[in-house]
Amino acid sequence: MNAAVLTIARRLRRTLQTTLQSQSQFSTSARRYNPRKPERRLQSIIFPVASPSANLVPEIERWIEKGNTVQPYDLQLVIKGLRRLRRFRQALEVSEWMKTKSNLPFRPGDHAVQLDLIGVVHGMSSAEDYFNKLPQEHKTEKAYGALLNCYVRERQVDKALAHMNKMKQLGLAYAPLPYNNIMNLYAATGQHEKVYSVLSQMKEDGVFPDNLSYRICIVSCGARSDVSGMKKLLQEMEQQPQIVMDWNTYTAVANVYLNSGFPTWAVLALEKAEKKMNKSDSVAYNHLISLYARLCDKRQVQRLWELQKNNCKRPINRDYLIMLSALVKLDDIKEAEVLLKQWYSSLNILDFRVPNILFRAYQTSGQLEKAEALLDQFVKEGKKPHSNSWGIVAAGYAAQGEMDKAHAMMKNALCVYMPNLGWTPNHKLVNEILYYLGENGDLKDVETFIELLKVARPMDSDMYYPLIKARIRAGKEVNDLLKGMKDDGVKESEDIKEVLSSAEKRVIGRS
Structure with a gap:
């Protein structure tokens, strides 16, 4: 080395x-740099807390002890931000503190949020128990909707449908949201042919579909390669007086056209999307740039990137991610290298x-x-x-x-490895490295690599093999390793048996 x-x-x-x-x-997280001094609000002391396992309640209580006031809206914003960052356990802790210790009003909407968080953190049984124990005055459409969302998230089709029927009987399914949830459930479980029937039922029930209702159906048509059905849906949607067409729908349509092999129609949909978008909406630019990259249209990608930089606030990490991905897809590595330097010199985290x-x-x-x-x-x-x-x-x-x-390189990866941050060493790749070390590695290198790897994965025969082989090659005893294997409940692999057998034969031959 x-x-x-x-x-x-x-x-x-x-x-x-x-x-x-x-x-x-x-x-x-992709957030915009703001050189101005932030407002002293609760969020300003919550969001800088780095550890996702930290208890945020003491931070809130210290904030109050310093003479600051906390309003329900402040806590709701904190909970919303934590949910957006997928820190559900922390969000639930804040919600529970708000309910039991804050002396603040805990309204039906707050109950619905807590119910949903309980479903994520503790599972469906706990969510159902929470719902069943709610006072009747808090069992509003929000609480029913939250429990439906839990069933949908867990793909519990039968329970979701039964719950939806109960909502209808109680007159609580008067908005598109629960119908959209059922459509999403069918789509998530691969039952795309049932999605449109929910849209039809919604209209029969006197509920006007919203943009999302149609968009779910459009995406579902794409999953079934039903371009004709999608076009009919789009025409129907464009004629609905309650619908204001948006860029999201047209990008969804463009995506279906692309997947179905109709690039010309995809371009027409993207042109409509650009006309509908707010010129300062960076997310819209992200979608358009990605889709034009799939069309291999570098000119449009560069044009939209310049418009985004001119019309929006300064690019954030998400924007650089999208544009870099587009350039790589266009096989323009040199331009991607230039953009990376611009990102590195920016003020983004x-x-x-x-x-x-x-x-x-x-x-x-x-x-x-x-x-x-x-x-x-x-x-x-x-x-x-x-x-x-x-x-x-x-x-x-x-x-x-x-x-x-x-x-x-893998040793460096293991040097900075920390659990629960989304990366685990690729099992096949690590096994290739372990085998290589077993055949060629110095004993110290093998031992160092195994010690680092043990933090990320339990000892197994693939990890014992290079240790045993390197020990034997170095003329050292392996009895302690064999005992360790037995203690760990690891069976001898064929490779290990072969190494031990060869070593034994060499010893017999010398004697």
Whole structure:
């Protein structure tokens, strides 16, 4: 292993304890930079809390002890933000504190939110129990709708349909939302042929479909390759007086056309989408850029990117992610490299999902030296690439048969590994590296790699194999490893049996 790789590994190990603290789900979320001093509101002390496992209630109570007031709206905003960031357990803790300890009113809408959070965190049984114990005055359409949403999320079709019927009987299904939920349930369970029947039933029940109702049906038509049916739905939607056509619908239509092999029609739909969008809506630009990239229309991609930069606030991480992905899809790596430099010099929080787009492009095109050099640059500048960034490059080297470099990159990935952050080492790739180490690795290298890997995966025969083989190759005893295997409940693999047998024969031969 060369000195440069060792230097990088040592730097990464020194920062292991603090890795990712400043790049947690809160800090890496795509948010806009605001140089002005933030308002002193509750959110300003909640959202900077880095750990997703931290209890936020003490933070709220300290805020109040300092003489600050907390209104229901403040807590509702915090809960909404936590849900958006998928920190459901923390959101539930805040909701429970609001209900039991805050002396603030806890209204039907708050009950509905808490019910939904209970379903996510504790499961359906707990959500049903919460609903059943609600006072009758709080069993509004919101609470019923929240429980329906839980059934839909858990794909419990029979219970969802029975609950929907109960809502109809009670006169609580008077808006599109519950019908849309049932349509989503059918779509999620692959029953696309039933989606349109829900739309028909909605109209029979005197409920006017909204944009989302039609859009779910349009996407469902696409899943069935029913372009003709989709066109009829679109025409019907455009004629409905209560519907204001939006860009989302036309991009959904364009996506169906693209998937069905009608690029010309897709372009016409995108032109309609652009006419309907708010010129300062960055999300709309993101969708259009992605779809034009799929059409391999570089001119439109660049035009829309310039419009986005001119008409919207400064680009955030999400915008760079979309544009980089578009450039990579267009096979314009040089332009992607220029854009990455612009992102790096921007004032956005460092989010390694952005350079990972380029790392994957380097992996696909075989330019792994560029990827490694970029990672080295981040480390030298005191940045901390995530495990998946190193893992991408490791996979690339393994595919090229350069297992020594694959080992070095995966070792770096394991040096900064932290559980529950969305990355786990690829089992097949790691096994390839383990086998390589068993055949060629120095005992110290093998032991170091296994120690790092143990944090991410339990010991198994694939991990014991290189240890045993390296020990035998170094002329050392393996009895403690065999005992460890027995204690861990790991059976000897054929490879291990073969290694032990060969070692025994060598010993007999020498004697």
